[in-house]
Amino acid sequence: MNFELKALDLSAASLDKCEALLLLFGAGFKPGKDPVSALLAEALKAGDIDTKPGKNLFLYRPNGVAASRLVLAGVGEGSARDMRQAVTGAMALLKSAKIKKLHVYVAMIPSGAGLRAIVQAVADASYVYTSTKSEPEGRHLQRLVVGLPALGKLHSVFDRAVATVAGIELAKEWANRPANHATPSLLAGAARALVKLGGIRCEVLGPNQVAGLGMGSFMAVAQGSDEPLRFIVLRYDGAAKSKAPTVLVGKGITFDSGGISIKPAPEMDEMKFDMSGAASVLGVFRALAELKPAINVVGLIPSCENLINGRAVKPGDVVTSMSGQTIEILNTDAEGRLVLCDALTYAERFKPRAVVDIATLTGACVIALGAVRSGMFSPSDELATALLAAGDASQDLCWRMPLDDEYAEGLKTNFADVANVAGRPGGSITAAKFLQRFADKFPWAHLDIAGTAWKSGAAKGATGRPVALLLEYLLSTIPAK
Numbered sequence: 422m423n424f425e426l427k428a429l430d431l432s433a434a435s436l437d438k439c440e441a442l443l444l445l446f447g448a449g450f451k452p453g454k455d456p457v458s459a460l461l462a463e464a465l466k467a468g469d470i471d472t473k474p475g476k477n478l479f480l481y482r483p484n485g486v487a488a489s490r491l492v493l494a495g496v497g498e499g500s501a502r503d504m505r506q507a508v509t510g511a512m513a514l515l516k517s518a519k520i521k522k523l524h525v526y527v528a529m530i531p532s533g534a535g536l537r538a539i540v541q542a543v544a545d546a547s548y549v550y551t552s553t554k555s556e557p558e559g560r561h562l563q564r565l566v567v568g569l570p571a572l573g574k575l576h577s578v579f580d581r582a583v584a585t586v587a588g589i590e591l592a593k594e595w596a597n598r599p600a601n602h603a604t605p606s607l608l609a610g611a612a613r614a615l616v617k618l619g620g621i622r623c624e625v626l627g628p629n630q631v632a633g634l635g636m637g638s639f640m641a642v643a644q645g646s647d648e649p650l651r652f653i654v655l656r657y658d659g660a661a662k663s664k665a666p667t668v669l670v671g672k673g674i675t676f677d678s679g680g681i682s683i684k685p686a687p688e689m690d691e692m693k694f695d696m697s698g699a700a701s702v703l704g705v706f707r708a709l710a711e712l713k714p715a716i717n718v719v720g721l722i723p724s725c726e727n728l729i730n731g732r733a734v735k736p737g738d739v740v741t742s743m744s745g746q747t748i749e750i751l752n753t754d755a756e757g758r759l760v761l762c763d764a765l766t767y768a769e770r771f772k773p774r775a776v777v778d779i780a781t782l783t784g785a786c787v788i789a790l791g792a793v794r795s796g797m798f799s800p801s802d803e804l805a806t807a808l809l810a811a812g813d814a815s816q817d818l819c820w821r822m823p824l825d826d827e828y829a830e831g832l833k834t835n836f837a838d839v840a841n842v843a844g845r846p847g848g849s850i851t852a853a854k855f856l857q858r859f860a861d862k863f864p865w866a867h868l869d870i871a872g873t874a875w876k877s878g879a880a881k882g883a884t885g886r887p888v889a890l891l892l893e894y895l896l897s898t899i900p901a902k
C-alpha cells in the first residue's frame with residue numbers, strides 16, 4: 422500500500438474526485454461553507470450522526486461532493502482510541518465497495534498518536550492474506566491519502582505510522598502462514614531477507630552451534646521433530662557501539678502440537694500462530710530498517726516445532742539449560758518457556774539495557790485478559806511503566822501482572838532445580854516466574870501475547886500485535902535532543 426499526507430481544507434476535500442472520502446470530525450467541529458460541512462451540519466442536527474465515535478453515516482453520491490462515497494464519522498476528542506474506533510467502523514461500511522484509493526480528511530489537527538491510529542486502523546481493516554491462495558483476490562486498497570488542515574510536525578509522525586504498518590504486515594504475514602510454509606528454516610530466511618533493507622545484520626545458528634552453546638532446554642523441544650531448529654540473531658545498530666542495546670526475544674514455535682503431552686484436536690491448527698512473538702520481532706526490524714532511529718536493538722528468535730516422534734522429550738525428563746540450571750519437563754506442552762530460557766541466557770552477552778521477551782505463552786493469559794490487553798510482567802517499575810505507556814500511545818494495550826515470589830512455589834521439584842510447570846492456578850504468572858529465573862542479569866519484561874496475537878472464528882488471522890507497542894517503546898528510549 423501507498424500513503425500520502427497533505428494539507429487540505431474541507432472545501433478542497435469536497436472537490437476532490439475520489440472513490441471514497443472519509444470525514445473524521447471532532448467535538449469542536451465548525452462547519453464551513455462547503456457542501457460536506459452543510460451535509461454534516463444537517464445530519465448532526467437530525468441526530469443521524471454524533472460527534473462521539475460509534476455512529477457512522479454512509480452517503481452514496483452526495484450532492485455537490487466530488488467523492489462517489491462519503492462516510493461521516495465522529496471522533497470525539499480525537500484520542501488514539503476514538504480515532505481507531507471511528508476508522509474501524511467506517512471501514513466496515515466501505516468494505517463491500519472494494520475501494521482502491523481512499524481519502525481520509527481529518528477536520529482537526531490530530532495528536533501524533535491520533536494520526537498514527539488512523540493510518541494503522543485503515544491498514545488493519547484493508548489487509549488481506551494471500552500467500553497460500555491459488556487465485557488470490559488480494560487487497561483492494563492500494564492508496565491512502567490523509568488530508569489535514571495543517572501539517573506542522575506531523576510528517577515524521579506519519580512516516581512512523583507507515584513504517585509501523587509495514588512491520589505489522591510482515592508480522593501478520595509470517596504468523597498467518599501455515600506451519601508447512603513457515604518452518605524454522607523459512608523463518609530464518611525471512612530474517613535474512615531483512616538484511617537487504619539495509620542497516621540490519623542477521624546470523625542464523627543451526628543444531629550443532631546450539632548444542633555447542635549448551636542450550637539443552639531449547640534442544641529438548643526441537644528433538645521431537647525432523648525439521649531442524651534455528652536460532653536467529655538479528656542486529657540493528659543505529660547508535661554508537663558503546664550504547665547498550667535493547668534485546669527482543671520472540672518465541673518461534675512454528676507449530677505446537679503439545680508434544681507427548683499432546684493438545685486436543687479442536688483448534689489445534691491455531692498453534693501455527695505459536696511463532697507470533699518471533700513474527701513481531703521480524704516486524705519491528707522491518708520498521709527499524711525504514712525509520713533508522715538512533716538506537717541499538719538485538720532480536721533473538723529460538724525457533725523449532727513442538728512435535729512427537731520416537732526421540733521426543735518425555736514428561737519427567739530432566740534437561741540442562743544454557744544457564745546450567747536443570748529443568749524437569751513435567752509437561753511437554755509448556756515448551757515456550759523452554760526455548761525462551763536459553764535465549765534469555767544468550768541475551769546476557771549483549772550487556773543489554775533491557776530485554777523484552779514476546780511469547781504466545783499461556784492459555785491462562787487468554788483467560789485472564791482476553792483479546793484486549795497483552796499480559797506484561799516485569800520486576801522493574803521503570804520498564805513496566807514505559808511498556809504500559811507505549812501500549813496506550815500505540816493502542817496496542819498491555820496490562821501489568823504480578824510476580825510475587827509465592828507464585829514460584831509450585832515450580833519446586835525433587836528431581837531438578839526447577840520444574841517447567843506448576844498447577845493451573847495463575848498459569849500465566851507461574852510461566853513468567855519460570856522465565857524470571859533466567860533473567861536476573863538485566864532489566865527484563867515478558868509480554869504474554871497468547872490472547873492478542875491472533876483472532877479466532879470467522880475473522881481468524883494474525884493481528885500483528887505487539888509490533889506497534891514494541892516500536893513505540895523502542896523509540897521512546899531515544900533521549901530528547
Ligand code: BES
Pocket residue numbers: 677679695752754755756757781782783784785787842843848871872
Ligand atoms: N502455545 C501455548 C499457549 C497457548 C494456548 C496460546 C492457547 C494460545 C492459545 C503454550 O505452549 C502452551 O501450550 N501452554 C500451556 C502451558 C501449560 C501446559 C502449563 C497452556 O497454556 O495450556
Ligand code: MN
Pocket residue numbers: 677679727753754755756757
Ligand atoms: Mn505448548
Ligand code: ZN
Pocket residue numbers: 674677695754756757781782
Ligand atoms: Zn506453545
